[in-house]
Amino acid sequence: MKTHLTQLLTTAAKIIAPEITDLTIILERPKSAEHGDFATNLALVLAKPLKQNPRAIATQIIEALPVSEYIAKTEIAGAGFINFFLSPQSKQVVIKDILNAGAQYGRNNNGNHQKVQVEFVSANPTGPLHVGHGRGAAVGDCLARLLDANGWDVTREFYYNDAGAQIDNLTISVLARCKGISTEHESFPENGYRGEYINDIAAAFLAKHTVVADDIEVTASGDINDLNSIRAFSVAYLRHEQDLDLKAFQIKFDVFSLESALYTTGKVEQTVQALIKSGHTYEDNDALWLKTTDFGDDKDRVMRKTDGGYTYFVPDVAYHTDKWNRGFVRVINEQGADHHSTITRVRAGLQALDIGIPKGWPDYVLHQMVTVMRGGEEVKLSKRAGSYVTLRDLIEEVGCDATRYFLAARRADSQLVFDIDLARSQSNDNPVYYIQYAHARICSVLSQWGGDISSLANANLNPLVTAHETALMQRLSEYPEVVDNAATELAPHMVANYLKELASDLHSYYNEYKFLIEDESLKLARLSLISATQQVLKNGLDLLGVAAKERM
RNA sequence: GCCCCCGUAGCUCAGUGGAUAGAGCAUCCCCCUCCUAAGGGGAGGGUCACACGUUCGAUUCGUGUCGGGGGCACCA
Incomplete structure (x- = not known):
């Protein structure tokens, strides 16, 4: 739908401003439903080069827009935004997409089956x-x-x-x-x-x-x-x-990779020799140094200590060289923020080897510290002192x-407070239950209906016109963008937030209308909608590794 | 001193170069003879740390200041 609108706008822009060639059409989903389903700031962007009033340009753009069956209405708002209101039919399409695609809905082929490694x-x-x-x-x-x-x-x-x-x-x-x-x-x-x-x-x-x-x-x-x-x-x-x-x-x-194996297989030694050969090393004070300053570090780093042992980043470089040789076009290292200082060093070592590794390789996702609170006080995590909150305790x-x-x-990059008392004593407040509950409610309704769920993909969806329904359909259609964006940004929390909003839409809808009703046509349409919602909740929860419960 | 992350409601956190900045918890009010009330609807609550700059427009981008956290070893 977004692509469709972009094409229409591109066509219109060419008509009213043929001299501008490098135009990027920005379409966004307005926060408020009053502002339509999509909005563009195109007229505002064109105002300067065309030296005209943005609202006047907006009028011209709308006149130049090709006719589309999906657009119910356009309007000019604010400083010169063009808001698009889609027809109900265009929104209903998503339900069939979801019911036909099932677990595949939201997935895409951006990665093109290339090899990526996530180390965590x-x-x-x-x-x-x-x-x-x-x-x-x-x-x-x-x-x-x-x-x-x-x-x-x-x-x-x-x-x-x-x-x-x-x-x-x-x-x-x-x-x-x-x-x-x-x-x-x-x-x-x-x-x-x-x-x-x-x-x-x-x-x-x-x-x-x-x-x-x-x-x-x-x-x-x-x-x-x-x-x-x-x-x-x-x-x-x-x-x-x-x-x-x-x-x-x-x-x-x-x-599972072992650091010790990098020594026993000779990979550490090979890496050291390759680095020496690269000309980026030197001896000083009986130690071997790598000129990481050649690659943006603020000081050179010791590779081999006076006592003959290697510093930790040498096996790290050997390890990442091995990753590269194993064919990972992309590597993402998920680590605590305290590992921050290693990034420059590892990348510098890999650049020094000069074996075709891209400059920003590998990627890093660093998560900030988790502060654990218990009884209103911070629990200090110290292995040495033995004061400890283990992951298994937490899971139990x-x-x-x-x-x-x-x-x-x-x-990941904001600090996290994990309040054990809150998580334990008020676990029902955890948003995960809110999402799972939405899923369970749908399961319950569908099961009480007792009909053939696969038949819902063929239901007539025209009765779905209320504000609650269009909002829910709108939300469902956003899911593929969320999957795409969250991966691009390497930000799983975006999925979690989306699911919370989707669950909220569902709960509102659930409270407003009954699904198991006399009107057969309306009933089937509504059941299709919640069945599609169930599928998206399940797909999303699956991305988080959280169970989609059928009963709570 | 240098580098990185953060600063948004009482608390925990989302969010965005654009229209009235959101959610949960907490406080207050309302909604089950009805598909799961682990739910819904509503009210109150904000100088988006501060200043300057870029911009038609900055909470968002840039610079600086102040706060919080984490790194700055011949430790890993």
């Missing part, structure tokens, strides 16, 4: 997942679903930093617990992890348990002098715990659907 969560295996990881999980998974709906070939990936200093820290923390040293004791590692789960790992290690995580199986030796065994067991134990966290959150990854307390919705429904 990527928590260190040093503790259970907490709320911040939950935000990354919810946002990342929704991004993946959105890209899929836009025709991309999506891979979900989780990267484990299982090779750095924090793993040594984990190992000595577990060792200390194996020796029975309390977290308060002075001989407990100063920066050690003090969470209760460290004690659990120590106990399991001493009991020679076997743990299975994604692709590994490790049996503890139970020997506290065997640091390698403690290390391997602890990592496997925590990876297993994180697997359970993700399972509880109903998130599945296609690929407020439910998977509500947690996912809550964490994905806000813009």
